[in-house]
Amino acid sequence: MPTFVDPNKCDGCGKCVDICPSDIMHLSNSIVSGRKAFNIEPNYCWECYSCVKECPQHAIDMRGYADFAPLNHKLTVLRDKEKNVVSWKIKYRNDMKNEFQFPIRTTAWGSISPPQSFQNPSDEEFRSQLLAHEPGYLKSERGLATATKP
Ligand code: SF4
Ligand code: SF4
Secondary structure, X not given: OOOEEOOOOOOOOOHHXXXXXXXXXXXEEEOOOEEEEEEOOHHHOOOOOHHXXXXXXXOEEOOOOOOOOOOXXXXXXXXXXXXXXXXXXXXXXXXXXXXXXXXXXXXXXXXXXXXXXXXXXXXXXXXXXXXXXXXXXXXXXXXXXXXXXX
């Protein structure tokens, strides 16, 4: 689901505007409500949640994917640059809470090889269920991590 901004929490800092890869977070400057961010084109939202993780006011809301948060939950996510982690908090509809953190993955500027530097996949790789360059690029040689019940 695309993101949406709660204008009552937004202080107009513009961090979501700077980070949005789809360039759809914009700032309004209404005389009535002041400087507020809003998603100008939800249809073009990548649902990458970069804006959600970056917003210091927790003003951007979204619905988490159903595989980790069933409907009617409340999800809070924040990128903590001090601790170098992304923190997630889920409140389920039965009031159960779950919190977990992931390390922020940083990649040196210019260190990612462009697509044309990779070999074309073989016929066998095209028929595989794996994504291109998986497991090497996902570092998932031992299988993907799975969530456990809290
Ligand atoms: Fe508003 Fe958050 Fe965007 Fe800042 S990052 S402009 S507080 S929605
Ligand atoms: Fe932009 Fe990603 Fe936020 Fe969508 S989720 S508004 S694409 S930063």
